């Protein structure tokens with residue numbers, strides 16, 4: 337993959353995320369999604385995630401875009417039935433004997449990056465509030481904080 341098409345994919349992912357945030361902020365619903373969801377169970381969530389990303393940015397100026405891309409490629413359980421390669425549960429999952437993970441699927445293998453930073457975020461959150469924040473939410477919140485740190 338050329339760096340130009342890689343850049344285009346990141347730009348598309350960033351645009352999709354910004355669009356999602358815009359829609360989430362302007363439509364009314366049953367309020368099942370809320371930015372205050374972790375306010376009582378993990379009150380320092382944003383500060384912790386932001387701190388890990390700020391550390392990573394010291395040595396990796398691309399990490400914000402890479403984290404947004406991981407969120408963009410994260411996936412639901414059992415989607416693999418429609419897509420024979422990858423995408424079953426999470427981009428954070430490794431291959432098994434019977435499942436080719438999204439992480440190693442064509443287009444992501446040796447291209448998707450930032451897994452170490454997600455691991456650092458997960459460790460920091462498990463120290464502060466064990467068993468509370470899901471991996472899918474970590475990718476979403478890391479994307480939000482990345483946008484705010486690098487835009």
Ligand SMILES: *[C@@H]1O[C@H](CO)[C@@H](O)[C@H](O)[C@H]1NC(C)=O
Nearest residue numbers: 431436437440441442445446
């Ligand atoms: C992913 O890349 C690694 C390292 O290049 C390689 O060993 C592995 O076979 C690749 N996985 C797939 C599914 O192509």
